[in-house]
Amino acid sequence: MAKPAIGRTQMTRRGVLVAAAGTLFTAACGADESNSPGPTTRGSEELIIGASLELTGPGAAHGVLQERALRITVDTLNEEGVPVGNLRRRIKMIYRDNGSRPETAAQQATELVGKEGVHALMGGIMAETSLEMLKVAQTEQVPFISLGSADGLVTPLAQRTYIYKLQPNAEDIARMMADLASGQNLRKLGVLYSGGAYGKAGIAALRKALGGALVADAQLPATGSNFNAAAQRVVDAKPDAIIIWAQAPDTGAAAQAVRGRSFGDQLIFDPGAVADDTLAGDNLNAVDKAYAIHPASLAGMSLTDTTMADLDRRDFIYRYIQKHGAFRGFAPYSSDAVRLIANAARLGRSVDRGRVRVYLENLITEGIAGSYDFQPIKHGGMTADSLAVFQVNGSAWIRIS
Incomplete structure (x- = not known):
């Protein structure tokens, strides 16, 4: 396995990205307009963005947090508006609850494009809802930023x-998990993973990163099912630690199932575990001292933060605490999504869908959740050096590297 990651500094490339961002933004502004295919939406002094989010159903544990972050950031940006060409446009955000149903997400994407004339789309916390939305976005040539993980x-x-x-x-998360396991002398690993595109990407990355250290794996059944049988198959292999690659609320339920099979050793989560539900009720005892790989933004803010990105993050967290009482949980990807779309429109001096797409794929920037390095040959996701290791201590995620 790879060498230990605990204590290793991983911010060098991130700093380079931030320093280079201004240069690449300037270069992007000179792009040839002939490279911007796609229809121009109807005239407006607004930047119209449609969001289909999981506000109810299995994905709500993360979807509600994304809606909160999105509303805060839209309100912040609208205080001055977004400079687009010779106009300062307000962001008109149209929210939809897809109920965690892929077919509903697809229908909403179609309506947002056809009836609302959105300039861009975002949403799909779950991989399955994102996969349905992207079909619409690609067909209609509308920029779409997925909030899902696959x-x-x-x-x-x-x-x-x-x-x-x-x-x-997934490969960046899996590599950090392998480093963590090596650093903690965890030689045999078991894996419980969710079904669908999200879980399949995770287990594929883990098999590659862990190699012979992976001694057992099992797919979890659908959300709300009994996880005991899957947990027992992995526990029977007597691993030193079990990785749970799933999103809340499945993470807490899987942890309880593992502990119920008399497994007292280490648990390791992917970022999907980091939500209030995982630390709630009976889950808390099951996940105590568990590790998680997650964007470093989970650690909050520091008074020594001085870059523009740091100051934006501090302002966002302050506003979040003022409105919701505490800042914790899933990284605010929706906040970054709306900022990226606004930046692309600003740099392209237009809300034309094709131009927004062209400028999105040349963005290198540091957001609230982490850093992004989009290129014409790479459309995601967050850079690996945005990630950190956290551990459950009491009822909080504490950064340890």
């Missing part, structure tokens, strides 16, 4: 030219 959302690139994603790539 590497297949942006590949093959030739069929995903209007599609971007923000969550970390």
